[in-house]
Amino acid sequence: MSSDFYTTSILPYAGIIIKICRAYTDTQEDFEDYYQEVCLQIWKSRNSFQGKSEWSTWVYRLSLNVSMTLQKKKKKVNHDVSINDLPAELIEDSEQHSDDSLKQLYVAIKQLSEIDRGVILLYLEEKTYQEIADITGSNPNNIGVRIKRIKERLKKLLDGKIN
């Protein structure tokens, strides 16, 4: 990968990639691996970008697709456990964040299914329902309901921690 391509086509969107990779990994090492893998896949797939969507949208898609399909050995986490029951490695990971609330939010997001994680990340990045549907390949009419459900679940998870 040329450093020019990285500087001009990836680095400006590093924030998007970082946020997504953080949501799909449990340790700093995994996070760095995912980040590098996403960058590598963006570079390798750059010729298939046809300009039908924004470059940032395409980066979102690729980051999500790569993150969802990366195979990592990680402990199975029961989706219904409270944050207090989380394994130590997840709590340790969240120490990477300086903001305590953001740390808790990330831990809660990691309790969601892979698809729900992608949907809520796009929502938090202020993507419209139509954009979320385009990126994930779903129906925009169902996105609103899904987001409502995910937010309720996140709220419960976060309240569990605070209480």
Added chain:
Amino acid sequence: MEKSIETIWKEGFLNKNELLAPKVNDLYNKKSIHIIEKFENMFRMNIWGIVVVSTVLLVLGIFNGALIAGLIMWVMFLYVAYTAHHELKALEKVDKGQSSYLFLKSFKAWIDNSIDRYGKMYRVVYPVFVLTFYIGMWFSDSFADVRQQVGNSSDMVFGLHLHITLFVIAVATLLSIFSKAIHRLDVKSLYGGIINKLDIALAEMEELRG
């Protein structure tokens, strides 16, 4: 919960340290392998495995007086390897920039098509392999003593022992009939975890699509 998740998200990323990109270097040497690349690597290894095993069989055939059987198996397995090479090329073309649903769907479709095509091919490959191997072995130099021992028996057809031949034909027929199921089991044992994960993700996406 005092703050909304939207506020937590926005305020959390006001701190620039949260968005510090890790250094990108030595990318190709990183251990992290994309699932498709993992498939590609396994496929590539399988192809080479087929080429090596078929060549070993050919060499064994040459040295044991079973040249024709060795050649038949060698050509057949080279064809299998050639087909696998084409499957690999198709996998490399899966577009990672399409929507998540289409991407996962394309990947799943590739796996399903591959299982289907191989299942059909093995319908012929399994029985031909079993029969060629049996006939090749039977008429090879290594089996000269066995041939001599049963040679006087009345249960002989074209120089082959009738009951053993019938048994081998039955095995070959069963392998042909159940080739798809056998291949599916084989794939499941190798890629079961990944396929299950894909199925779960796709089911969720289908639900989202409504």
